[in-house]
Amino acid sequence: MSICSQLLSKLVPFIPIYPYLVRLAISRKLLSYAPFPLLRQVIKATNLQNEQAERIIRTRNDMLAKGADLESVTGRGKDILTQLMKSNEGQLDHEAMVGNMNILIFAGHETTSSAIPRVLDILSANPEIQDRLRNEILEYKEEDVLELPYLDAVVKETLRIYPPATYLGRMCEKDTVVPLSYPVSTPSGTITSLPIKKGTRLALSVIFSNRDEKIWGKRANEFWPDRWLEQEQPAHSGIQSICSSMMTFGIGQYACIGFKFAIMEIKVMTAQLLKSFKFEPSGEEYAWEVQGTQNPFLSRERENSTRITKLPLKISRL
Structure with missing residues (x-):
């Protein structure tokens, strides 16, 4: 980070x-x-x-x-x-060009540098998934990497259950009433909508939506890449998502315009690493923390104010 x-x-x-x-x-x-x-x-x-x-x-x-x-x-x-x-x-103009350059550097780097270690972390803990994915990568030509179905499934499932950014921040520009997808029962009655006043700051949980059983089924909290290979798609959620029903890349007109670029980066990097290396748990304790994006930190460095993100894995060359 x-x-x-x-x-x-x-x-x-x-x-x-x-x-x-x-x-x-x-x-x-x-x-x-x-x-x-x-x-x-x-x-x-x-x-x-x-x-x-x-x-x-x-x-x-x-x-x-x-x-x-x-x-x-x-x-x-x-x-x-x-x-x-x-x-x-x-x-x-020159200023706009510099601005676009900075967006690519900052936004692209921060999200993918969180997502790629998470993919490797998951694969190290699930050797059968790692082996299956590696076999698929080795079977196809390098130029076909973006079209590999299981690689696509692993990357999407990682972004679904472990989104780099855990919430979306928004501000209400005018008084409005937001209808709820599902009614909420309370002791005083049933709530079907929420009134929101102008100027209210909102934090929309990406993780909660990405793991909602009403959308993703009873295995919503399980890392299961095959859900993306099944014929049955996630239930319609009413979410204007740009990537299935995930909120990982935002929703509506403010969704991430670079989501395809981000997915491409993650796929290419994952494929290149798995072709040459095997990843296993190292045994050292660490935890994923949210500081802008989700990143891993060593538990033994918790009190270190100058610590940097580290993911301790055992890596073997194939």
Whole structure:
């Protein structure tokens, strides 16, 4: 987990005042002198990230302007940044380009760096699933990795039962009444809807929805990849999800636009690792904690304020 993500998770109390800061047009330079150490650290981290994005974009711009051969660079000219720059032809200004670069780095890295270790953690605890998945990967050609059915099932099931982000934060923009999918019985009667006032901050549980037995059946809390290979689909939940009935990537118009890219990253990395290595439990105690996203930490380092995420596994080369 990056230092920036850890800092941002601690800055939640400052979020409500952000719109007012924007209206006041307070510059980032001025905010760097604010009497809040955490805020200053985040600004320092984002400044560094902006500098790196600027450098990468400037270098790639120079190469494209000179008509340089991109076969020798990372991605061979097929990377997202190069494709974005070629397709826009000046439609995106420099600031927007840097913003898109930062979104890809920050949002993409944080979620996949949580999901991939979780996949390996699950596979180490379930050797029969690991062996079955490895056999499928070895049977097919490398270019077919994104189409492998069992790999797809394992990745989706991991994202369902162990979503990197455990809740979605929203704010109600106007007084509204939200109908409930299922009535709730209370001592005073049955509740079929919830009135929500304008300005109310909401935390929508991703895990609760992803493990709801009304949607996923009696095995909702069980890691069972074969559910994605069965003919029977999850029950209709009324959720405007972009990935089956999961809320892992959000819902509605604010759903994650990069969910296919994230799934692709997880699949490719998992396939490459399983082709060469076997993963087993190491015996060392650790726990998954929520700090922005879910990440593993060693139990013996619980009191260490500068600890970093670690997943202790026994790894053997095949």
